Amino acid sequence: MKKKDGKRIGLNVIDVVIILIILCVAATIIIRANISDSIGLSSQSETAEVRFLASSVEHSASDYFRGGDTVYYADSGKELGTLTADKTIVPAEIIKELSDGSIVKTESPGADLVDLRGSFTSRGIFAQDGSFWLDGDTAFVPGMKIRIYTDRICSEVTITEVRKSSN
Amino acid sequence: MEEKKKAFRFNVIDVIIILLVLAAVAALVYFLFFKNDAPSSDRVYEVEFVIESKEIRNEFSGLIKQGDTIYDMNTQRKLGEVINAEYVDSVRKTFDSGSGESKESRVPDMLDLYITVRADDVRLTDCYVTEGRFKLIVGNEAEYRTPSFSGRGTLVSVKIITK
Numbered sequence: 001m002k003k004k005d006g007k008r009i010g011l012n013v014i015d016v017v018i019i020l021i022i023l024c025v026a027a028t029i030i031i032r033a034n035i036s037d038s039i040g041l042s043s044q045s046e047t048a049e050v051r052f053l054a055s056s057v058e059h060s061a062s063d064y065f066r067g068g069d070t071v072y073y074a075d076s077g078k079e080l081g082t083l084t085a086d087k088t089i090v091p092a093e094i095i096k097e098l099s100d101g102s103i104v105k106t107e108s109p110g111a112d113l114v115d116l117r118g119s120f121t122s123r124g125i126f127a128q129d130g131s132f133w134l135d136g137d138t139a140f141v142p143g144m145k146i147r148i149y150t151d152r153i154c155s156e157v158t159i160t161e162v163r164k165s166s167n
Numbered sequence: 168m169e170e171k172k173k174a175f176r177f178n179v180i181d182v183i184i185i186l187l188v189l190a191a192v193a194a195l196v197y198f199l200f201f202k203n204d205a206p207s208s209d210r211v212y213e214v215e216f217v218i219e220s221k222e223i224r225n226e227f228s229g230l231i232k233q234g235d236t237i238y239d240m241n242t243q244r245k246l247g248e249v250i251n252a253e254y255v256d257s258v259r260k261t262f263d264s265g266s267g268e269s270k271e272s273r274v275p276d277m278l279d280l281y282i283t284v285r286a287d288d289v290r291l292t293d294c295y296v297t298e299g300r301f302k303l304i305v306g307n308e309a310e311y312r313t314p315s316f317s318g319r320g321t322l323v324s325v326k327i328i329t330k
Contacts (some may be wrong), residue, residue, distance in 0.1 A: 012181070013181045016188070020189070100265055101264075101268075101269075102261070102272050104275065129314035131314045139313050141315060142319045143223075143313070143316045144312075145310075
């Protein structure tokens with residue numbers, strides 16, 4: 001191919017590599033968009049209240065769950081939202097096997113360990129089936145165990161409830 | 168003064184590099200999006216399987232319902248449709264050191280969950296696999312989610328409904 005003034009233009013190896021990379025990225029975006037469509041994600045971001053249970057945490061550590069702190073998802077480092085001031089602390093429930101083979105539920109002696117119930121608000125998308133998606137690619141549903149952190153504490157928690165926030 | 172620019176031409180090395188890059192990209196696309204374990208047939212089967220999840224907290228009782236779509240949490244691909252979700256008191260095998268006998272003991276405030284799933288797009292490769300390539304083998308571990316609950320369990324039963 002020649003320009004009018006006779007100079008040749010053409011692709012070099014680097015150009016070809018760049019074009020291939022762009023095509024791959026475009027294909028990934030298209031496929032990802034199809035997955036979002038197939039699970040019925042709306043495009044509108046909403047605020048959810050995500051309630052969680054942190055089991056058997058040190059009593060002293062429970063002080064570091066503070067309302068207003070930003071919460072991050074340890075798997076990806078993504079910002080999840082903001083801890084609320086709503087917090088309930090009770091002595092940790094412990095399941096214990098006795099020597100006769102029976103199983104009892106008891107509380108942590110001296111309340112050294114506690115079960116902490118709290119919540120954080122998070123922006124995401126509710127799918128048509130009611131499931132909540134952070135950034136449209138990570139589903140948060142009750143029963144999930146996730147690792148979260150703030151600038152004060154890191155902990156594994158179990159999600160117990162997800163509902164649309166009234167705020 | 169005109170400067171004559173040297174025309175950039177392909178040489179053998181450039182061609183080899185382009186072919187290698189094309190092959191790598193083609194392989195990547197194939198393995199990510201198109202690879203199926205070598206199918207032994209194009210037949211599609213309908214399969215019912217049961218996932219057992221042990222010691223679920225009481226507060227999660229009833230969250231999974233008949234008709235829910237259940238997904239593989241790792242791939243987000245559909246496993247099938249829930250046709251039954253049974254919650255029973257959780258029991259654990261324990262040992263009575265006094266009598267020397269093993270027994271089953273109730274775990275307080277915990278439930279065992281049995282989810283019966285029907286998958287209608289199952290193919291036979293080296294074993295039965297769902298459309299998302301989840302292997303339907305007794306003993307296989309499943310990390311799953313429905314719209315209202317996520318958990319981990321083990322396949323305890325696989326039944327071929329139609330052949």
